[in-house]
Amino acid sequence: MSPRTLGMKLEFHGAAGGVTGSHMVLHARDLRIGIDAGLFQGGDTDRNQDGFGHDPNRLKAMILTHAHVDHSGRIPLFINEGFKGSVYCTHATRDLCQIMLQDSAHLMEEAAERERRHARDMKRPPRPPLYTRGDAERAVRQFRSLDYSKRFNIGDISVRFSDAGHILGSTIVEMDIGKKRLVFSGDLGRPDTPILRDPQRVDEADWLVLESTYGDLDHERMPDRGKRLFDIVLETVDQGGNVIIPAFAIGRTQEILYELNPFAEAGKLSGVKCFVDSPMAISASEIYRRHPECFDEETLGLISRGDSPLEFPGMEYALSRDKSKAINELKEPHIVISASGMCTGGRVLHHLMQNIERKESTILCVGYQAEGTLGRRMLDGIKSVQIMNHEFDVRARIESMDAFSAHAGRSEILEWLRAFRSFPGQVFLNHGEERAAETLAEAIRSEFGARVSIAKMNQSFSL
Numbered sequence: 001m002s003p004r005t006l007g008m009k010l011e012f013h014g015a016a017g018g019v020t021g022s023h024m025v026l027h028a029r030d031l032r033i034g035i036d037a038g039l040f041q042g043g044d045t046d047r048n049q050d051g052f053g054h055d056p057n058r059l060k061a062m063i064l065t066h067a068h069v070d071h072s073g074r075i076p077l078f079i080n081e082g083f084k085g086s087v088y089c090t091h092a093t094r095d096l097c098q099i100m101l102q103d104s105a106h107l108m109e110e111a112a113e114r115e116r117r118h119a120r121d122m123k124r125p126p127r128p129p130l131y132t133r134g135d136a137e138r139a140v141r142q143f144r145s146l147d148y149s150k151r152f153n154i155g156d157i158s159v160r161f162s163d164a165g166h167i168l169g170s171t172i173v174e175m176d177i178g179k180k181r182l183v184f185s186g187d188l189g190r191p192d193t194p195i196l197r198d199p200q201r202v203d204e205a206d207w208l209v210l211e212s213t214y215g216d217l218d219h220e221r222m223p224d225r226g227k228r229l230f231d232i233v234l235e236t237v238d239q240g241g242n243v244i245i246p247a248f249a250i251g252r253t254q255e256i257l258y259e260l261n262p263f264a265e266a267g268k269l270s271g272v273k274c275f276v277d278s279p280m281a282i283s284a285s286e287i288y289r290r291h292p293e294c295f296d297e298e299t300l301g302l303i304s305r306g307d308s309p310l311e312f313p314g315m316e317y318a319l320s321r322d323k324s325k326a327i328n329e330l331k332e333p334h335i336v337i338s339a340s341g342m343c344t345g346g347r348v349l350h351h352l353m354q355n356i357e358r359k360e361s362t363i364l365c366v367g368y369q370a371e372g373t374l375g376r377r378m379l380d381g382i383k384s385v386q387i388m389n390h391e392f393d394v395r396a397r398i399e400s401m402d403a404f405s406a407h408a409g410r411s412e413i414l415e416w417l418r419a420f421r422s423f424p425g426q427v428f429l430n431h432g433e434e435r436a437a438e439t440l441a442e443a444i445r446s447e448f449g450a451r452v453s454i455a456k457m458n459q460s461f462s463l
Contacts, residue, residue: 008177008463010209012455013053015431019213019370020044020070022431024184025054028177031155034062034083035173035184035209039073039104041344043372048074048130053458057082061154064089064143065186066170067096067250073104076131076139086144088152090161092169092291094145096250099283101136103249105129107345118389148293165189165199166406167251168287168294172202182463183424184209187431188408188416192222194258195288195299195309199408201419207463208424210417211407212432212454213368215440218409225403226259230268232364232399233260237272237333241360241396246348246375248341249281251406252367254288256337257310264312275327277318277347278339285310318347328354341367343374353387355396362397366404371433414443423448426463430455 008028014021014036021040026033034056040047056078064072064087075087075097089097108129115126131139146152148171151160157177164170166189173184183205191198220228236243247253253276263269276282288310292300302309318324324347327336338348352374355361369375374385378398385392408416417423427450429437434454441452453461 009460010182010207010428010463011054011458011460012428012430013458014038014040015070016455016457016459018044018433019368019431021047021074022065022071023052023074024209024430025059026175026182028157029155031157032059033154033157034059034078036065036071037062037074037078038071039069041070041342041373042370042376049127052078052081055082057084059083059085061085062087063159063173063184064093064097065173065184066164066167067093067100068167068187068248069100069104071187072097072100074130076101076105076135079139079142080131080135085142087142088144088146088154088159090148090169090171091145092287092294093171094140094143095287095290096169096284097143098140099280099287100250101139102133103280105131105133105136109133111345162200162202163197163294165191165193165196168196168291172200174202174205180206180463182207182209185211187211187213187406188413189406190219190222190408190412191415193406194255195296196294197296199416201416203420204422205420205424207426207428209428209430210413212413212429212437212440213407214405214409215413215429215432215436215443216410217402217436218411219405220401220403222403225401226262228401228403229256229259230263232362233269233272233335236360236362236397239360240333241358241362242333242355243335243362243364244348244351244355245335245337245364245366246341246343246352247278247281247337247339248367249278249339250284252341252404253278253281253337253339254285254310255404256366257312257315260335261309261312264314269314271332272314272334273330273332274312274315274335274337275318276315276337277324277327277351278337279319281337281339282317282319324350327351341375342369343378349387353390353392356385356387356392357395359395359397362399365398365400368405368407410440410443413440414447417444417448423450425451427452428455428461429453
């Protein structure tokens, strides 16, 4: 029997028309399998309260492509709503989710407490957290971690993880269903990114679900980014200002340290302290050290020679809240790398409050900024912002470096697609805003002659 006669279909319940809230459901024979269950962020945050678009209790299993919370952050809620199956992922993803889901729950609990305290000022009743730290801890017990390239079965579907090169433990998912193959790109990384291996190529698929975050843009050149970062730091320090870098705790923080390392070890950052002020980033860096199976050859070579690429003279971790507060008492120019990367919460907000009105300071955004986030509004040139219920004029220099993006750009996506010996008969684009997805869709149709559909929220496709 053909897959179509078996009623195979694929549903998109998140990251369709946007870049957050990733969640899909595959119906194959008598199985229902979830792929990711991420948090909606930015202007879509309220969607986290709207359910999943289906009954989680009816799913046999879930596959998690990587640990970022826009892919993993609703898994505890998913389990609370009845999902009893295993969550399949790589070993590094499981380790990272232990800290990321705890951090996510902690932020939710803090936000719920703030709402409770300011209930009189709100136009709606205060909400409880989506889930608690206890829920997050219990959720990880349902994770089942596996090696890259090792096949495993969910029912009679054979599954294999390949390295997506996006963050530590990220995966491209290949699912063999009878004689047909369905591939999920997950979030594709960039070739030649420090620390991690390049995205692995896939040679054949009948259907491909492909991310389109940067489907309309190419990034700055990777080899130039360390020098440009160093130049921004020096220009700011010379003016007596501080460099505040909102950075995702996993991936981006480690890459920034990697790029600053050679300048610091050569004495070119003498007297300029660099603080990593994110408890999760500190824990994540330790998890990076435990997973050399994800490293590229250059990083493995550095480690074998006794050179840690994530540490250098003048770098300090702010382990405690008091240490974090003490940074803002410093008179000397310094660098702060702190989460969250989109400025939606975390310790970086305190550093922004101290520096956003200082024209000599620089706020350097190094990752994707979703619509509606504080990071996006600053990049769009807003003149005043509200941070933690206080209004601030934006006088600091606002800079962006998309060379640090962990997502493949348009040309890099197309180059990855050229590795297919047998090109997918159907491509579904998700994880991209409308313009990015439409631009990439047209490029794929033009070069490969493939059928391309752009997924919309709660849309279902027969396979």
